[in-house]
Amino acid sequence: MHIVTLGLNHQTAPVEVRERLAFKGEDLPAALRRLKDEADLSEALILSTCNRVELCGISQKLDLCREKMIRFLEHYHQIMAHSFADKLYFHKDADAIRHGFRVASSLDSMVVGEPQILGQLKDAFFIASESCSTGLILNRFMHRSFFIAKEVRTKTRIASCAVSVSFAAVELAKKIFGDLKGMKVMLIGAGEMCELAARHFVNQGIDQVLVTNRTLSRAQELADEFSGIALPFDKFRDHLDQVDIILSSTGSPTYLLAPPELAKALKKRRNRPIFLIDIAVPRDIDPQINALDNIYLYDVDDLQETVTENLDQRQQEALRAETMVDLEVDKFEQWLASLAVTPTIRELRDQIRKISEQELHKTLSGFPDLSDKERRRLEAMVNAIGNKFLHHPINYLKSSNQCDENVPATTIRKIFHLTENELE
Amino acid sequence: MDIIYSSLLVGALVLYSAGMVSGFVYLFKPDSEARPWSKIAIQSGFVIHLLAFSWRCTQAQTLAVSNLHESLSFFALLLALAYLLVTRKNQLPTLAAFTSPLLIIFTLGALLTSKAITPQPPILKSFWLPLHVLLSFAGNAFLALGCGGAVMYLIQEHLIKTKKIKGIFRKLPALQRLDELNYLCLRLGFPLLTLGIISGSVWASFAWGSHWSWDPKETWSLITWLLFAALLHGRMNSGWRGRKASLLTIIGFAAIMFTFLGVNLLLSGLHSYAH
Numbered sequence: 001m002h003i004v005t006l007g008l009n010h011q012t013a014p015v016e017v018r019e020r021l022a023f024k025g026e027d028l029p030a031a032l033r034r035l036k037d038e039a040d041l042s043e044a045l046i047l048s049t050c051n052r053v054e055l056c057g058i059s060q061k062l063d064l065c066r067e068k069m070i071r072f073l074e075h076y077h078q079i080m081a082h083s084f085a086d087k088l089y090f091h092k093d094a095d096a097i098r099h100g101f102r103v104a105s106s107l108d109s110m111v112v113g114e115p116q117i118l119g120q121l122k123d124a125f126f127i128a129s130e131s132c133s134t135g136l137i138l139n140r141f142m143h144r145s146f147f148i149a150k151e152v153r154t155k156t157r158i159a160s161c162a163v164s165v166s167f168a169a170v171e172l173a174k175k176i177f178g179d180l181k182g183m184k185v186m187l188i189g190a191g192e193m194c195e196l197a198a199r200h201f202v203n204q205g206i207d208q209v210l211v212t213n214r215t216l217s218r219a220q221e222l223a224d225e226f227s228g229i230a231l232p233f234d235k236f237r238d239h240l241d242q243v244d245i246i247l248s249s250t251g252s253p254t255y256l257l258a259p260p261e262l263a264k265a266l267k268k269r270r271n272r273p274i275f276l277i278d279i280a281v282p283r284d285i286d287p288q289i290n291a292l293d294n295i296y297l298y299d300v301d302d303l304q305e306t307v308t309e310n311l312d313q314r315q316q317e318a319l320r321a322e323t324m325v326d327l328e329v330d331k332f333e334q335w336l337a338s339l340a341v342t343p344t345i346r347e348l349r350d351q352i353r354k355i356s357e358q359e360l361h362k363t364l365s366g367f368p369d370l371s372d373k374e375r376r377r378l379e380a381m382v383n384a385i386g387n388k389f390l391h392h393p394i395n396y397l398k399s400s401n402q403c404d405e406n407v408p409a410t411t412i413r414k415i416f417h418l419t420e421n422e423l424e
Numbered sequence: 425m426d427i428i429y430s431s432l433l434v435g436a437l438v439l440y441s442a443g444m445v446s447g448f449v450y451l452f453k454p455d456s457e458a459r460p461w462s463k464i465a466i467q468s469g470f471v472i473h474l475l476a477f478s479w480r481c482t483q484a485q486t487l488a489v490s491n492l493h494e495s496l497s498f499f500a501l502l503l504a505l506a507y508l509l510v511t512r513k514n515q516l517p518t519l520a521a522f523t524s525p526l527l528i529i530f531t532l533g534a535l536l537t538s539k540a541i542t543p544q545p546p547i548l549k550s551f552w553l554p555l556h557v558l559l560s561f562a563g564n565a566f567l568a569l570g571c572g573g574a575v576m577y578l579i580q581e582h583l584i585k586t587k588k589i590k591g592i593f594r595k596l597p598a599l600q601r602l603d604e605l606n607y608l609c610l611r612l613g614f615p616l617l618t619l620g621i622i623s624g625s626v627w628a629s630f631a632w633g634s635h636w637s638w639d640p641k642e643t644w645s646l647i648t649w650l651l652f653a654a655l656l657h658g659r660m661n662s663g664w665r666g667r668k669a670s671l672l673t674i675i676g677f678a679a680i681m682f683t684f685l686g687v688n689l690l691l692s693g694l695h696s697y698a699h
C-alpha cells in the first residue's frame with residue numbers, strides 16, 4: 001500500500017500547460033471515479049488550482065502506477081502525453097507525504113506562505129470525500145495536512161509580513177494612523193494599480209474614496225465602484241486637506257504635487273498627518289515632500305524593498321517550517337506502518353478464537369451434564385490461554401511499528417499461517 | 425526596621441528592572457509576542473514600593489517627602505502609578521521599556537541617598553506641604569510618562585521617515601497612538617502641576633508670609649510651567665502635534681528634572697532638602 005502523487009506546478013510547467021490539464025470543480029467527482037478505475041487506486045484526490053494540478057492516490061502496486069496516472073490525464077484531457085510528461089513530478093510514500101504537507105503549509109507556493117492554497121486543498125478534499133473517493137488513509141493524510149498547515153502558520157512567522165506592495169502600504173498606514181476607520185483616501189489616476197491598492201484600503205474600513213483622473217468619466221466609474229466621489233483633474237488640489245491617504249498612479253511625465261501645495265493642505269488640516277503612496281513610474285509626487293513634518297511619502301521602490309525583505313524573512317521561516325514538516329512525515333509513516341500491523345493482530349485473534357471455539361465445542365459435547373457455571377469456567381480458561389499465548393507476539397508487533405517493510409508482520413503471518421494476500 | 429524598609433525598596437528596584445528587561449526583550453526580539461510580563465513586574469514593584477512608602481510615612485507621621493531620599497522614592501512611586509493608570513487596558517505594550525529606566529534611576533537614587541528621617545521645622549508643618557508635593561509630583565509623573573512616549577514617537581517617526589520599516593518598527597505603536605498618549609499625559613499632568621504650584625503659593629503665604637519669593641525652585645517651576653503651557657496652547661490652538669510636541673515634551677521634562685533635582689543640588693534656596 002503506497003501513497004502516490006503525480007502532478008505539475010508553477011515551477012515545473014508554464015501556464016499554457018497547466019491550464020490544459022486543469023480540472024473544473026463540477027467535473028471532479030466523475031474525474032475521480034475515472035482516475036480510481038484507470039490507475040487502479042483504492043483512494044484518490046485531485047487538487048487543481050491555477051498554480052498546480054496534482055493527482056494523489058493510494059495504490060496497492062507501484063509498478064506502472066505512474067504510467068497509468070499519466071494515461072488517465074492523457075485520456076481525460078485528450079492531449080498527447082509528450083506535451084506534458086516531462087514536466088510532471090511523481091512522488092511515492094514518504095516523498096509523497098512530505099510533498100502533500102509542504103503544499104498544504106504553503107511551502108511549495110509561488111509566494112511562500114500565501115494562505116489560499118489551504119482553502120483550495122480543503123475544497124478538493126471536500127469534493128473527493130463527498131464523492132466517496134477517499135478512505136481511511138487519504139482522510140487521515142488530509143487531516144494531518146490541515147493540522148501541519150495550521151501549526152506552521154501559528155508557530156512560524158511565515159505569513160506575518162506583507163508580501164505585496166498594496167498590503168505593505170496598508171501595513172504602513174496602520175503604523176501612522178493606528179486605525180484606518182473613518183479615514184479618507186484620494187486616488188489620483190484611475191488605473192488598475194490604484195484600484196487594487198484602494199481595494200485593500202477599503203477593506204480596512206476607509207470612510208470615503210475620492211477619485212480624480214484626466215478623463216472624468218473613468219474617475220466616475222471607479223468612484224461608483226467604491227461609492228465615492230469623482231473630482232475633476234484640475235480641481236483635486238483643492239481637496240488635499242480633506243484626505244488622509246493619497247494614492248497616485250498616473251502617466252504624468254512631471255510631478256503633480258509639490259511641497260508648497262502639501263504644506264498649505266497641512267496647515268488647513270492643522271497638521272493631521274498625510275500618507276502619500278506614489279506607485280507611478282515616473283513618479284507623480286516630488287520626493288522633497290517627505291521632508292515636511294507629518295507627511296509620509298513612499299514610492300513604489302520603498303514599498304518593494306520592504307516586500308523583498310519580508311520575502312527573505314519568509315524564506316528563513318520556511319526552513320523552520322520544513323523541520324516541522326519532516327517531523328510530521330515521520331509520524332505519518334509510523335501510523336501507516338501500524339496500519340499494516342493492525343490487520344495481522346486482528347487475524348491472529350480471530351484465528352485463536354476460532355480454534356478455541358472448535359476445541360471447546362468438541363470437548364463440551366462429550367460432557368452434556370455440566371452445569372452452566374462449570375461450562376463458563378471452562379470457556380474462561382480456554383480464552384485465557386489464548387490471550388496469554390498471544391500476548392507476546394502482539395506486543396512484538398506493536399513495538400516494531402516503525403520497522404521497514406513490515407518484516408515482523410510478515411514473519412508472524414508466516415509462522416501462524418495467516419492468509420498471504422491481505423498484506424502488501 | 426531599617427533593614428526591612430531598605431529590602432522593600434531593593435525588592436521594588438529588582439521588579440522594576442525585571443520589567444525593563446522583559447520590556448526590552450519584547451522590543452528587540454523579532455518573534456516575541458506581546459505578553460504582560462513587564463507590566464506585571466512593574467505592578468508588583470509598585471505594590472512593594474507602596475508598602476515601603478507607607479511604612480516610611482507611619483515612621484515620619486506625615487507624607488514622607490521631606491528630604492531627597494524620600495522625594496526620589498515618592499516620585500518613582502507616582503511614576504509607576506501613572507504608568508499603570510495609562511496602560512490599565514493593557515495597551516501600549518512597549519511603553520514599559522521606556523518608562524522602567526526612569527523608575528530604576530529614581531528608585532536607585534533613593535537607595536543611594538541618606539535614608540535618615542529629617543525632622544521638619546515647625547514652620548513647615550501643615551497639610552499644605554503634602555498637598556503641594558503630591559500635586560506637583562503627580563503632575564511631573566504624568567509629564568515624565570509623556571516624555572517616555574515622546575521618545576517612542578521620535579524613534580518611530582524616524583523609522584517611518586527614513587523607510588526602515590522592520591525590527592522595532594513592528595513593535596512600536598502607531599504614531600497616532602503615541603501622539604494621543606502625549607496629549608493625554610499633558611492634559612493630566614499640566615493641571616496637576618498648575619494646582620501644585622498654586623497650593624505651594626498658598627502655603628508659602630501662610631508659612632513665609634509671601635505668595636512668591638522668586639527663589640530658584642520657584643523660578644524654575646515657573647519656567648517649566650510656561651513650557652508646558654505653551655505646548656498645551658499650541659496643541660489646542662495651533663495644531664502642534666507629533667514631532668514638535670514630542671520635542672517640547674522632552675525639553676519640558678528636562679526642565680522638570682532641573683527644577684526637581686538640579687536646583688537643589690546646584691543652587692540654594694528655600695526649597696532645599698539638604699538644609
